[in-house]
Amino acid sequence: MLWLRGLNPGSRTYGVVVTFEDTLGMQVGTTVRYRGVPVGRVIDIRPSSNEVDVWLEITQADLRIPKEELRVAANQSGFIGETTIDITPMTELTEAQQALSPTATDCVPEVIVCDGERLIGITGVSYESLLESADSLARTFADPELVDSFKILLDRATTFTVQATALTNELTALTLAAQAEVDPLSNSVQTATNSAAAAAQEVQLTATEVRSLLDANRLNVTSTLTNISQGSDRLSRILDQLSAELEDPQLLEDLRILSANASEASASFRDAAIDIRTLTGSLNQPENLLLLQQTLESARDVFQGAQKVLSDVDELTGDPAIRNNLRDLIYGLSDLLSNAEILEQQAQLAIALGPLEQQLTPDAAAGAPPVTLPRADYQALQNQLAALAALDEDSPALKP
Numbered sequence: 001m002l003w004l005r006g007l008n009p010g011s012r013t014y015g016v017v018v019t020f021e022d023t024l025g026m027q028v029g030t031t032v033r034y035r036g037v038p039v040g041r042v043i044d045i046r047p048s049s050n051e052v053d054v055w056l057e058i059t060q061a062d063l064r065i066p067k068e069e070l071r072v073a074a075n076q077s078g079f080i081g082e083t084t085i086d087i088t089p090m091t092e093l094t095e096a097q098q099a100l101s102p103t104a105t106d107c108v109p110e111v112i113v114c115d116g117e118r119l120i121g122i123t124g125v126s127y128e129s130l131l132e133s134a135d136s137l138a139r140t141f142a143d144p145e146l147v148d149s150f151k152i153l154l155d156r157a158t159t160f161t162v163q164a165t166a167l168t169n170e171l172t173a174l175t176l177a178a179q180a181e182v183d184p185l186s187n188s189v190q191t192a193t194n195s196a197a198a199a200a201q202e203v204q205l206t207a208t209e210v211r212s213l214l215d216a217n218r219l220n221v222t223s224t225l226t227n228i229s230q231g232s233d234r235l236s237r238i239l240d241q242l243s244a245e246l247e248d249p250q251l252l253e254d255l256r257i258l259s260a261n262a263s264e265a266s267a268s269f270r271d272a273a274i275d276i277r278t279l280t281g282s283l284n285q286p287e288n289l290l291l292l293q294q295t296l297e298s299a300r301d302v303f304q305g306a307q308k309v310l311s312d313v314d315e316l317t318g319d320p321a322i323r324n325n326l327r328d329l330i331y332g333l334s335d336l337l338s339n340a341e342i343l344e345q346q347a348q349l350a351i352a353l354g355p356l357e358q359q360l361t362p363d364a365a366a367g368a369p370p371v372t373l374p375r376a377d378y379q380a381l382q383n384q385l386a387a388l389a390a391l392d393e394d395s396p397a398l399k400p
Helices: 127-141 144-201 207-245 249-272 276-282 286-311 320-359 373-394
Strands: 012-018 030-035 037-047 051-056 070-078 081-088 117-120 203-204 371-375
Touching: 030 051, 127 144, 207 320, 286 320, 320 373
Parallel strands: 012 117, 030 081
Antiparallel strands: 012 051, 030 037, 037 051, 070 081, 203 371
């Protein structure tokens, strides 16, 4: 009798009180399971106005139940709707926490479930709730409006399926057509890309533009040589006038040397101006370019020596006429030096235009094929033109 009533004097147990809103028909002796394993039973049920208190007996005194986030639910299962109480822990205990005893006086209720502790239970799965849900679902599906709505939905779904099939076929045809168009378009894009890359590396000039550059360069060189020749003649006249007025033999000798050098430079420039086309065509040769640079350097030395000699002339005489002639001489030398620098720039430009002139045919017209020029050479040509333009603006010899 004692065993049938669940009394076992030799075993140690501890009790727990669980409060439910609905016990789902549980009775004394209902099984208590922990992680699906039977660990106890219900020993007493006490209903009240708002809740039901159920006393549980845990028959395994060494079972430590984690307290944090513990779930205690009353469920119905089996063919006959047997009610059980399932205890499901949500956390795990450490080794130190597992050493605590639920029946000891130093039990920690914040960590494990202690003897006589009160817990809150919930109502889990039950046949009553299942039957209520089935009855509600049956009433819902029996509604004529819902049935009509389902029919309309099925009809629209059928129509949509047909239209989707047609759209899929059209998309397939469109994809094939697009694939047929993509390949030629891709080739065209690749060709355009290659052309753009080639255009970025080269610049094409028409025959008219090249001839304009060559003619302008020859005209500028001719004008510069004419200015140098006129400046040399004017310097000669000023030196002749000064030689008649000055009496210092050493000064006269220096001025005669200066005049001779200026005449020699003027003769060289005058000879160079005879055939400007020949000059611009032969400037590409290294030996001619070296001679031209030596001539310019010699002219600079002459001009610098003349300025050094003439700087002391003002101290030798106080005649205003002589002073004016000397001032004109210095200005003329300065203009002559400026023209020499411009001539040097124009000679460099003529060297740069030489390859373009070689590419032109003698009878090239406006409709002739363009002349291809690398971008680096075209940029260098532009820089030389800009430098020459700046030098022309700063030179007083070319101003009216």
